[in-house]
Amino acid sequence: MTLSSGMQHRSPDRVAVTGRILEGYPKEQRYTLAMLQDIQKEFQFIPRESMELIADYLELPLSKIYSLATFYKALSLRPKGKHVIKICDGTACHIRSSQMLANELYTLLKIRPGETTEDGQFSIEMVNCLGACAIAPVIVIDETFYGKVTPAKLQEIIAQYGDAFGQSDRSGGVAHE
Amino acid sequence: MSNPNQADIRMREAHLSEGTLRRDCRTVLVCCGPGCLANDSPAIAKALRSKIDEAGLDVKVHPLIKETGCQGLCEKGPMIRIVPDDIAYYKVSLNDVEAIVEKTLRSGEVIPKLLHISAKTGKPVLTLRENEFYTPQVKIALRHVGEIDPHQIDDYIDHGGYGALEKTVKEMTPDVVIEEVHRSGLRGRGGAGFPTGRKWKQCASYENSPKYVVCNGDEGDPGAFMDRSIMEGDPHSVIEGMIIGAYAVGANEGFIYIRDEYALAVETIRKAIEQARERGYLGRNILGSSFSFDLSIVRGGGAFVCGESTALMASIEGKVGEPRAKYIRSVEKGLWGQPTVLNNVETWANIPVILTQGGDQFRQIGTEKSTGTKVFSLVGKVKNTGLVEVPMGIRLRELIFDIGGGILGGRKFKAVQTGGPSGGCIPEELLDLPVDFDSLTEAGSMMGSGGMIVMDDRTCMVDVARYYVQFLADESCGKCVPCREGIRRMAEILEDICEGRGQESDLDLLLNIGETMAEAALCGLGKSAPNPVSTTIRYFREEYLAHIQERRCPAGVCRELTTFEIDGALCNGCGLCRRDCPTDAITGSTKQRHVIDQEKCIRCGNCVDSCKRNAVKVR
Numbered sequence: 001m002t003l004s005s006g007m008q009h010r011s012p013d014r015v016a017v018t019g020r021i022l023e024g025y026p027k028e029q030r031y032t033l034a035m036l037q038d039i040q041k042e043f044q045f046i047p048r049e050s051m052e053l054i055a056d057y058l059e060l061p062l063s064k065i066y067s068l069a070t071f072y073k074a075l076s077l078r079p080k081g082k083h084v085i086k087i088c089d090g091t092a093c094h095i096r097s098s099q100m101l102a103n104e105l106y107t108l109l110k111i112r113p114g115e116t117t118e119d120g121q122f123s124i125e126m127v128n129c130l131g132a133c134a135i136a137p138v139i140v141i142d143e144t145f146y147g148k149v150t151p152a153k154l155q156e157i158i159a160q161y162g163d164a165f166g167q168s169d170r171s172g173g174v175a176h177e
Numbered sequence: 178m179s180n181p182n183q184a185d186i187r188m189r190e191a192h193l194s195e196g197t198l199r200r201d202c203r204t205v206l207v208c209c210g211p212g213c214l215a216n217d218s219p220a221i222a223k224a225l226r227s228k229i230d231e232a233g234l235d236v237k238v239h240p241l242i243k244e245t246g247c248q249g250l251c252e253k254g255p256m257i258r259i260v261p262d263d264i265a266y267y268k269v270s271l272n273d274v275e276a277i278v279e280k281t282l283r284s285g286e287v288i289p290k291l292l293h294i295s296a297k298t299g300k301p302v303l304t305l306r307e308n309e310f311y312t313p314q315v316k317i318a319l320r321h322v323g324e325i326d327p328h329q330i331d332d333y334i335d336h337g338g339y340g341a342l343e344k345t346v347k348e349m350t351p352d353v354v355i356e357e358v359h360r361s362g363l364r365g366r367g368g369a370g371f372p373t374g375r376k377w378k379q380c381a382s383y384e385n386s387p388k389y390v391v392c393n394g395d396e397g398d399p400g401a402f403m404d405r406s407i408m409e410g411d412p413h414s415v416i417e418g419m420i421i422g423a424y425a426v427g428a429n430e431g432f433i434y435i436r437d438e439y440a441l442a443v444e445t446i447r448k449a450i451e452q453a454r455e456r457g458y459l460g461r462n463i464l465g466s467s468f469s470f471d472l473s474i475v476r477g478g479g480a481f482v483c484g485e486s487t488a489l490m491a492s493i494e495g496k497v498g499e500p501r502a503k504y505i506r507s508v509e510k511g512l513w514g515q516p517t518v519l520n521n522v523e524t525w526a527n528i529p530v531i532l533t534q535g536g537d538q539f540r541q542i543g544t545e546k547s548t549g550t551k552v553f554s555l556v557g558k559v560k561n562t563g564l565v566e567v568p569m570g571i572r573l574r575e576l577i578f579d580i581g582g583g584i585l586g587g588r589k590f591k592a593v594q595t596g597g598p599s600g601g602c603i604p605e606e607l608l609d610l611p612v613d614f615d616s617l618t619e620a621g622s623m624m625g626s627g628g629m630i631v632m633d634d635r636t637c638m639v640d641v642a643r644y645y646v647q648f649l650a651d652e653s654c655g656k657c658v659p660c661r662e663g664i665r666r667m668a669e670i671l672e673d674i675c676e677g678r679g680q681e682s683d684l685d686l687l688l689n690i691g692e693t694m695a696e697a698a699l700c701g702l703g704k705s706a707p708n709p710v711s712t713t714i715r716y717f718r719e720e721y722l723a724h725i726q727e728r729r730c731p732a733g734v735c736r737e738l739t740t741f742e743i744d745g746a747l748c749n750g751c752g753l754c755r756r757d758c759p760t761d762a763i764t765g766s767t768k769q770r771h772v773i774d775q776e777k778c779i780r781c782g783n784c785v786d787s788c789k790r791n792a793v794k795v796r
Contacts (some may be wrong), residue, residue, distance in 0.1 A: 032495035033478050037437075064496075071497045071654075072478025074437045090399035091594065091630045092556040094644055100781060128481060128648065129399035130438055132211040133556035133628075135251060143440060147215035151759065 010049040017042055018050040022057050029058055032068055036075050045079040073127075081116045081123035083161050085141050090129025092136040101137055102126065104151040108158055122161070205229075205282075206258040208323060210406055211441075212251030212563070217271070221255055224271055228278040248323035250310050251563040253293065258323075263304040266291035296560075296582055310561045310580055315542060317550045318366075318403075318526045319566045322410030327445050330452040333413040339458055341529035345421050346466045349532075354425040355381060358528065360536030362548035367393055367484075367521030368596065368625045369701065370547070370614035376518055380426040380508040383516040388428040390419050391512065391519040393489055394435040394442065397481040398597025399648065401628030403552040404522035406564055408435065408442035411526065412449035416472065418520075418528030420458060423470045426518050431472045434489050437479040446474055481598075481652035485700050486519045487511075488654065499656045500700035521626065523552055543569035547613035551624070557594075557631040558585045567612075574608040577631055586786070588633040591732075592716070596625025598645045598652075599705030601712030602638060621712045623705065635785065637734035638717040639724055643671040645709035653703065660703030663694040667710060675735040679725040684714055733795035736780040740796040743784075745770045747792035754784035754793060 021038045025031040032054065039050045046069045055062040069075045085105065089098045102113060105124055111117050113126040132138045135147025139154070146157055207213075207222040248256050253267035259281060266277065269291060280286040292301035293308045305311050316322075325332040333339070345354055359374025380388065392415060396404040407415060419431050435443050450472050453459045461469045475493050482488045483498040490512045492498035511517025527549060531539045540548040547569035553576065556562045560582035567576060573593060577583070584590050592602040595612075601622030603610065610616050614624050632641065650664045667690055670683050691707025698704045714721060723729050730738040743754070743763075750768040762778040765771030773784070785793045 029495040030493065033492065034476065037476060037478070067497050068478075068495075072437075072480050074477075074479035091628070091641075091644065092400050092562075094399075095557060095630070095632065095636055095641075097781075127438070128397060128652075129401065130211075132215060132251075133400050133402060133554060133562065133630075135212045135215050135254075136556065138215070145211065145215040147212065 010052075011047070014043065014047050014049050015053065018047075018053045022053060027058060029060065032058065032060075032065065033072065036065075036069060036072075040075050043079070044081075045076045079116070079120070081121055083122050083141055085122055085124045085139060086127045086130070087113065087124065088128075088130045088132070088136070088138040088140070089126045090133060090136070092129070092133035093138055096136040098126075098137045100151060101139060101149055101154060104154050105158075108155065203262070203282075204260050205277075206248070206260060206323065208248040208254060208256040208258075210248065210251065210254075210323075210410065210564075211402065213248075213254035213256060214441075216255045218255035221257070221269055221271060221274060224274040225257075225278065228274055229282065232278050232283060248305075250308070250561060252561050258305060263306070265293065265303070265305045265308065267293055310563070310565070310582070313571070313575065313580055314566050315550050315568050316566050317530050317539075317542070318407060318414075318523045318552050319411070319564070320530065321414060322406055325411065327410050327412055328448055330413060330449070330456060333411070337533070338413050338529070339417055339456075341532035342417050342420055342458060343464060345424055345532055346464050346468060351381060351425045351427065354421060354532065357536045358425070358531055361531045361539040362536070362543075362546075363524065363527055363531060363539070364547065364614060365520060366523035366527070366551065366626070368599070368623065370624060373520060373524055376508055376520075377422065377425050379506070380516045380518045383509055385516060386427070387430060387515055388426055389512045389515060389517045390423045390426065390428045390431040391490065391493070391517060392419055392431070392433040392525055393484065393486065393519055393521045394433055394439070394446075395477050395484040395489060396436055396439075396522070396626060397484045397652075398626050398628045400554060400556050400594070400630045401597060401626050402554050403564060403627050405436075405439055405442055407522050407526050407552075408439070409445050412446045413453065414526040414529055415446070415522055416449055416453055416459070418525035419472065420463065420470055421528050421532060422518055422520070422525065424463075424468055426516070428518070429470050431470065432475050432493050432512075433472060434475045434477060434483070434493060437477045443474060443476055450474070480654070481648075482654045482700075482702055485702050487700065489519070490517065497654075499654045500702070502699055523627075544611065544613050546615055551612070551627055553612075553627045553629045555581050555629050555631070557629075558588065558633040558636070559583070559631040560585055569613045570611045572609050572611055573603065576612065576629070577608070581631065584631065584633050588635065590631070591634050591636055592632045592638065592641075594622075594630040594632065594641065594709075595628070596623035596708070597628050598648050599623060599702065599708055600625045600628075601708045602632070602641060602716060603712070604716040606716075621715060622708065635732055635734070635782065637675075637730050637732035638713045638720050639671065639674055639730070640732075640734045642710045642713045643668065643675055646671055646706070649702070649706045653706075657697075657699035657703060659694045659697040660699065660706060663690050663698070663703075664706055666690055667707070671710070674721065674724050675730075676737045677724070677728045677735075679721075681722075681725055683725065684718070684721060687711075688714060729796075731795060733780070733782055733785060739780045740775065741773055741778060741780065741782070741784060742794050742796050743771050743773060744792045744794050747790050749790060749792075751789070753787045753789065757783040757787040759783065 035054055039046055051065045055065050087098055087101050109117055109122055113124045116123040137149050139146050139149050207218055209218050255269050256267055257269050258265045276288055289301055295302050302308055321336055355377045363373045364370040394404055459471050477483055480498050483492045485500045488498040488500040507517045543549045550566050550568050552566045555565055565580055592604050594602045603620055617624050646668045650668045653660050653664050655661045673679050687710050691711050694707050695704050723731050728738055733739045748770045755763040760777050760779050762774045763771050
């Protein structure tokens with residue numbers, strides 16, 4: 001697909017939002033990663049039109065932007081779920097059975113790490129050490145940390161993110177932002 | 178403990194109205210490090226605050242609450258400390274808040290059930306110092322972590338913060354600063370241990386400008402959270418160190434590169450930079466001098482390789498984080514091709530202390546070639562998990578058994594992994610090894626950034642090697658062939674061994690690939706990637722052979738090679754294993770010998786861990 005044919009499918013919303021994000025940055029290559037992170041946060045993924053707009057804005061080839069978007073794990077070309085469940089698979093969590101948690105989540109949600117539920121509610125990621133090894137095994141849902149998670153505890157935690165989620169009844173952990 | 182007199186209270190109120198925090202009044206320190214955060218410590222801080230306000234109406238005690246960074250002993254969190262009385266409470270819950278306010282704060286009564294019980298004497302201990310986890314520790318890099326409120330620059334200043342900067346800018350020439358750092362013997366805490374003073378001297382010797390200073394906060398080693406704790410618990414020490422470094426080498430711009438996963442660290446550093454700017458520690462003409470310097474944060478994108486210095490710099494420039502060959506060092510041509518000093522978080526945090534106390538004083542601590550202290554995150558199968566700072570040269574045995582309290586559940590120590598994925602596993606025979614840069618390297622491991630993962634007899638060393646190699650296979654940037662291909666082939670071979678398809682010749686092949694990578698890979702990540710494999714083969718060859726020749730995993734971890742059995746002579750039929758079995762594979766009546774149905778067993782090992790009598794055996 002050429003750049004121009006891609007432009008035919010541009011979503012006006014995405015273009016407008018991306019434009020606003022880019023305005024906040026000087027036209028310098030050093031801000032590319034920061035721009036992409038803002039866009040990821042906004043859309044939960046990096047839409048093609050956003051990459052094209054960054055390329056135009058910084059006068060860089062689209063391929064450079066694409067290579068960044070695919071290199072960094074914090075960025076994703078496919079939409080992630082509303083709630084991102086990160087299972088820490090750092091060494092401390094690994095030897096305290098993080099794999100069991102992945103299996104339990106498969107039982108609960110029918111998705112494996114890297115996948116998103118059909119209703120778009122959850123995605124699971126197996127991530128590297130989150131630096132909370134003392135309370136291993138750890139999972140993080142959105143920005144909330146849960147420590148010493150057992151399969152039984154996991155069920156309770158996931159239940160909190162059902163339909164009732166949004167009323168911020170999150171007694172099991174503490175928001176990190 | 179007695180209630181403070183009226184004059185004290187007036188003084189304290191005066192401080193309060195100024196909005197500053199002072200050390201001379203009673204303060205409740207609530208740990209808000211990552212471990213305690215997940216155990217609800219902010220809710221405890223909030224409850225304490227409102228309870229104290231409530232009680233304040235008829236009580237003359239009005240402590241200040243500080244939400245501090247990590248206090249170290251995460252295992253026993255949430256932790257709170259009451260100073261200056263120095264009472265430390267552990268595993269505090271919301272239900273304890275009332276008693277703490279009513280008993281301890283109001284009437285000076287200690288609550289025994291919240292105290293630490295000494296493993297040696299079996300008696301409760303009151304203060305932090307008396308807790309064997311803290312007694313051997315010497316805090317330099319962590320000097321303020323857990324003591325101050327990271328969001329209050331005044332608290333840092335009250336503890337002597339920015340004094341080193343003031344002395345530097347007003348009394349010392351850049352050459353003198355470099356000489357002092359050189360004399361301290363400080364070596365980079367990020368892993369490689371390059372002498373910091375020499376790095377600065379080289380950078381300062383280049384005339385071209387601009388120059389840059391960079392802080393590597395891309396702490397990616399699994400099992401390591403030292404830098405996170407410093408950034409979240411004492412951000413100004415890093416900032417002050419960087420300003421001093423910039424002054425020494427002649428840089429006017431600096432960057433702190435923080436790992437994407439550390440949202441709280443980003444926020445804390447961002448606030449701290451703003452506060453430092455407001456006070457004139459950052460910006461134009463710092464403290465009235467002709468020296469100007471400013472800092473910005475770059476948030477990483479979630480790539481382990483960006484912890485490598487040249488990859489990190491590429492990432493700051495807005496490029497893909499791939500390393501380059503270091504024919505020319507970064508001190509000459511680093512960020513945007515300009516002279517750059519890059520040091521890690523912990524290294525920067527040491528700088529203000531060196532300038533305040535002098536390099537000679539600093540090198541009194543530690544060993545001759547590894548001076549000062551090192552922060553370790555002590556994790557894995559050890560009783561007291563948490564963050565410790567100890568003098569260099571401490572024996573591994575002291576670290577794991579005295580400070581760490583030994584192995585969880587009374588199991589047997591097997592190995593300790595140091596240095597992250599590029600480090601190695603050190604066996605029991607080497608427990609008396611002193612922990613310093615050179616001894617660890619000699620043992621085939623490395624200091625790394627300071628993750629220390631303790632493993633017991635339920636940890637399979639082949640699986641550990643596979644784990645690290647798999648980790649590195651995911652994280653290899655793919656730029657050079659030895660690393661990209663070598664790691665993948667190693668991962669395949671290790672997978673074969675773990676799943677029962679190994680051959681004896683595989684061991685030589687693994688070592689062979691490893692040697693090639695160590696010779697030919699482009700960056701430190703690839704060169705050191707074979708370490709976990711070569712050290713486990715070196716120290717645990719028999720365990721590899723059990724997998725290969727007997728198709729057996731002695732630790733009971735590799736599922737394809739494991740069979741669990743209950744020893745009838747030891748089983749007392751308590752039923753704990755039956756309760757914990759996720760597939761109902763264990764049957765037996767109470768007080769009768771239990772048996773495992775091998776058809777149903779998924780080899781998760783829960784039964785091994787739940788059995789108090791060690792009756793579940795690995796065949």
